[in-house]
Amino acid sequence: MKKILIVDDELNMRLVLSAMLKKEGCEVSSAANGIEALQILKSSKIDVVVTDLKMPDIDGMELLTRISEQYPEIPVIMITAHGSIATAVEALKKGALDYITKPFDLDELKSVISKAIKTRTLKEGELFLPPEEIERIGIIGTSQKTMEIFDVIKRVAQTTTTVMITGETGTGKELVAEAIHYNSPRKNNPLIKINCAAIAETLMESELFGYEKGAYTGASVTKQGKFELAHKGTLFLDEVAEIPREMQVKLLRVIQEQEFERVGGLRTIKVDVRIIAATNQNLSRQVQAGNFREDLYYRLNVFPIEIPPLRERKEDILPLVDYFMDKFNKKLDLSVKMDSEVNEILLRYGWPGNIRELENLIERMMLLSRNNLITSAEVPAELKEAVDKMITAPEEDSKKPFKEYIRGHLENVESQMIIKCLEESGGNVTNAAKKMGLSRKGLQLKMIKYNLRKDSK
Known part of the structure; x- marks a missing residue:
């Protein structure tokens, strides 16, 4: 049973709304003002x-x-008189899910409440991160390739x-x-994700x-699919x-x-959904092999x-x-730091598992570290062996001592950072x-060391 909190300084309005919602099977709490409402939110689980x-x-x-600051997962519906619609629209910009105008009927209220409950469910199970994390998920990195990706995201979003x-x-x-969705006009609507590899073909x-x-044995209730849940938002097909x-x-x-029909249904359902697809395979080769439809490939590959x-x-x-260290220090309530020798090893490694492998390794080493410091002792033996065997540099560089080679890499990164900061300043x-x-x-002193001027490019 979903729990609705009604906040209104008029007793009659609270009573009318409570009666309407209780008839629909909702559990209702009420508050005469904002202060009472915040107290109820603090002590009770509220859905809308x-x-x-x-x-x-x-x-x-x-x-x-x-509510947006303290309970961002809870959708808020505003009640307003006809003369205050402009203010209600401003509330939408500040994060309200929707508004209803007085006088309103039961069907309108039911529709808006249903949308709010659906949104709450999505926020609990489908959306990728709580709001305070959204800004941090921007593409992390300083490389030219990463900056180019971020520029592309801003344009296509x-x-x-x-x-x-x-x-x-x-x-x-x-x-x-996620970055595309949350930089887009659809950012306040659902982002629904589905891993196509994790779903059985029959489902x-x-x-x-x-x-x-x-529709089939076991289908005891009607269920919405991912396309319906993503209406007005984005569907990510991984x-x-x-x-x-x-x-x-x-x-x-x-x-x-x-548009589509549900399994076992005859009614055509219209949707407004943006599609973002992803793959680790070469889809054009899959098309040539006959495993992937050519027309679908071109529909999906509009903006690669x-x-x-x-x-x-x-x-x-x-x-x-x-x-990642900042993330896990907060998550695990730690204050771990990284020894510079470990940074050198991480820079030399080839990362076949890419960012996910790096993230998992950082968390593992932080948990194993002693005295709040990650040293080479926490680096897995197999990673050290891989570094020793790797040939990641031209022949002349590979003849250099390990520390000298890494020092050169670090100095190159530092000089590029100086150039970038000077340009931005x-x-x-x-x-x-x-x-x-x-x-x-x-x-x-560093500018002298790298022979850089204020106008270095």
Whole structure:
């Protein structure tokens, strides 16, 4: 049973709304003002908040702001008079799910509450990160390739174009999909993810399109599919190459016509969904082999984004290390640091598992570390062996001592960072030094070391 909190300073309105919602099987709590509402939210699990816009002390807008900050997973519906619609629209911009105007009927209220409950379910189980993490998921790294990817994301996010993301396992394809969605006009609507490789072939159709009650044995209730859940939002099809051939034609129809029928259903359902697909395979080769429909391939591949492996963007490794250490220090309540010798090893490694492998390794080493310091003792033996065997440099570099080789890499990264900070600061050495956490004198010495000028490019 879903629990609804009604907030209104008019007793009659609270009583009417409570009676209407209880008839629909909802559990209802009520509050006469924003202060009471916040106290109830603190002590009870609430699924949806319905609040009047105009109230004394804490009004609906202020209550919305506090709920968004303290309970971002709870959808808020605003109640307003016809003359306050402009204010209600402003509330939508600040995070309200929807608004209803007085007087309203039961069907309108039921529809809005149903949408709110669906949104709450999605936020608990389908959306990728709580709001405080969204800004941090931006593409982490300082390499030229990463900056180019981020620029592409910003451009394509503003469109409704279908996107195909390709790259090895663990390169961050899902992060790119999330970044596109949360930088798009659809960011306040659902982002639904489905791993096509993890779904049995016999269940694929019902997962994507849903099913009607009685469609097959065990279908005791009607269920919405991923396309319906993603209406007005984004559907992320991960490992899209794994979709069975016979399902591909049905997927093509939805992409072309934005409509489908549930399994066992006759009613055509219209949807507005943006598609982002991802794969670690070469889909054009799958087309040539007859495993993937050519027409579907071209429908999905309207705007391709290729994510390079981590070994091709070594400059991103240390920023990623810093990011993951900060993440796990907070998550595990630790204050672990990394010995510079370990950084050298991480820079030399080839990362066949890419960013995911790096993240898992950082968490493992932090848990194994002693005295809040990760040393080479925590680095897995197999990783050290792989580093020893790897040939990652030209022949003349491979003859250099290990520390000398790594020092050269680190110095190259540092000089590129100095150039970038100077460019962003318009050649102002003081501001560039602040960006890098250095004193002005310290930065000047490094500029002399690398023979850099204020206008270095």
